[in-house]
Amino acid sequence: MRHVKCLIISLVAFFPLQIFAQSKPMDDIDITGLWKGTLYNDSTRQDYKYEIGISEEKGKLSGFSHTWYNDKDYFVVKKVKIKRTAGKIIIEDVDIIAYNYPESPPKGVRRLHVLTLQLQDSILVLSGIFSTNRTKQFAPATGNVKLQRKNDFRKYSDLMAHLQELKLDEKLSFVAKEIALTKQEEDKILNKAAPAVISSAATKSGVKEIAIKAPDKKKVEIKPIAESKQEPTAKAAIEAPQSPIAKNAVPAAEVLTRKNVLQETMFFKTDSLELSLYDNGEVDGDTVSVLMNGIVLMAKQRLSTNAIRKTIYIPAEMDSVELVMYAENLGTLPPNSGLLVVRDGRDTYEIRFSGDLQRNAAVILKRRKK
Structure with missing residues (x-):
């Protein structure tokens, strides 16, 4: 019985260490990249498609967010600021970059996310709550967010499409990194394809140099070639038919x-x-x-x-x-x-x-x- 108690005490003391050992590396995980998922609003009781691109430069995090409203009729792209503190990832709106609302978006309303980074089935997940500030016209809104990091950030991303359109995509560190790696690969291919340059180094001792006599420069008279007339052959020449023009060769033909x-x-x-x-x-x-x-x-x-x-x-x-x-x-x-x-x-x-x-x-x- 005494051994059982000792075992229980050891396990109780061990589990917090294990939890700490597992959670501590999460603070060191690189969170830059594209995150996609949903944002649930408690007031409207609706899910909205939501994306965040997280960038890092000189240890400082920042990024952009993209939200779809009204079943993908209206969107808004925002600049956001990001920081990691006490095991949480805090994301806050900074400014609106682009939108297609029929009216101007409400001024002074900013969304604040408090998210936790987790590893679920080998997939990095950001989840947590959000809230907006109170203004003279609007009461605070609350809800929750769940996002997954996507490796192929250029595929099926409305955020990346809009940032590319606004010429802001290269401001994201993970995009700039991909462009740099692509350029490196292209340079390697070009270097491999370049012909080797043979240097005229001095010959080693003991090896005889072979002198190649330059050819005598003689004036060569070039005689004109008599123009020959092609006689028709006995067999009738078969003329290749011309390729028919495709029906839709002309743009917007129909x-x-x-x-x-x-x-x-x-x-x-x-x-x-x-x-x-x-x-x-x-x-x-x-x-x-x-x-x-x-x-x-x-x-x-x-x-x-x-x-x-x-x-x-x-x-x-x-x-x-x-x-x-x-x-x-x-x-x-x-x-x-x-x-x-x-x-x-x-x-x-x-x-x-x-x-x-x-x-x-x-x-x-x-x-x-x-």
Whole structure:
């Protein structure tokens, strides 16, 4: 019995040490990267898609967040500040970078997260609570957050797509690191492919040098070659048939025979808009042509996670513009779908479109009345 008591006492003393030994390394784990998951709001009782990109520079953490609202109709991108203290990861809003709300977002409302880092089934997880500050117009909101770190941060990330569009993605340390590693690999490949340079080093003693006599410089007379006429052969020459022109060799060849389906109407205020095209979801080879008021603006663009950009200039007297996304194919996963990001000055709008071989995706841009 005495031995059993000693064993129990030893186990009780051992377990806290084990817990401490397991939890302490978590404080040293690198948390930079893309984190994706959900944010639950206690007031609305809804889950929202949520992403955070965490960066580190000179020991200081920072990053950006992305939230979808109203079932992916509206989004907001924010700059956040991050710190680790007492085993917790504190994330707090700093400023709004981009949004597509119909109205300006509420001023002075900031979200504060208090999260814990855990390892669940070999996956790093950030989970915890959030709250917002009280303002004159808004009461505090509360809820919880659960995020998982994603290794392939460029795949299916709305945050990364928006940061790339805003030219802010390289401010994240893990993106800059990937770019540097890619450049190193490219340099290695180029160095391997470069021909070896043979130096004219002095010959070792005992080895005879072989002198190569330079050829005599003689003036060589070049006689013109008599022009020969090709006689027709007895057999009739078989002329190779010309390759037929593909049915859709011309961009948006059948645009007039397809029905235009309105995806969204957007209001703009500046005379120049920057358009960016992405694949919507899995990259499957979707190719589109974009027409502006019936004129091809972007021909046969293959959509991917990398932005395809075009700036359009709208005359002051023009009140509206029609953009048509014409499906050149259906990719491997029909229909042809994509993401159109429109940047109007400091405002950014996101429009998801879908079309097929019978329907075009149309977007109406209207000038906002002053």
